[in-house]
Amino acid sequence: MSTRDLGKHIVELHTQGMLDITGEGVRVSLSAHEALELWHWLDEQREALQQMATEQVEEVPAWMRAAMEQPADATEGLDVPVDEP
Numbered sequence: 001m002s003t004r005d006l007g008k009h010i011v012e013l014h015t016q017g018m019l020d021i022t023g024e025g026v027r028v029s030l031s032a033h034e035a036l037e038l039w040h041w042l043d044e045q046r047e048a049l050q051q052m053a054t055e056q057v058e059e060v061p062a063w064m065r066a067a068m069e070q071p072a073d074a075t076e077g078l079d080v081p082v083d084e085p
Contacts, residue, residue: 002013009023017032030038042049 001015004011009021012020012022013035014020017035019030019032019035019038021028021030
């Protein structure tokens with residue numbers, strides 16, 4: 001297994017090829033096939049990523065901040081199906 005600390009996230013590549021990305025309150029697991037597809041896609045985005053990484057950017061984009069400020073219980077008042085015994 002190989003592990004890398006990216007700052008706010010930790011990435012683990014397991015011997016079976018599974019790729020786990022873990023951060024505060026989130027964990028994403030990708031199969032070897034998905035991890036390879038992600039790697040190819042990121043490689044295609046290399047120039048854009050390098051440019052964005054060197055520019056001053058606000059920590060949390062405004063649209064994401066607005067989404068985080070929404071009430072935690074957004075399902076209140078919605079008809080949610082319930083399994084009955």
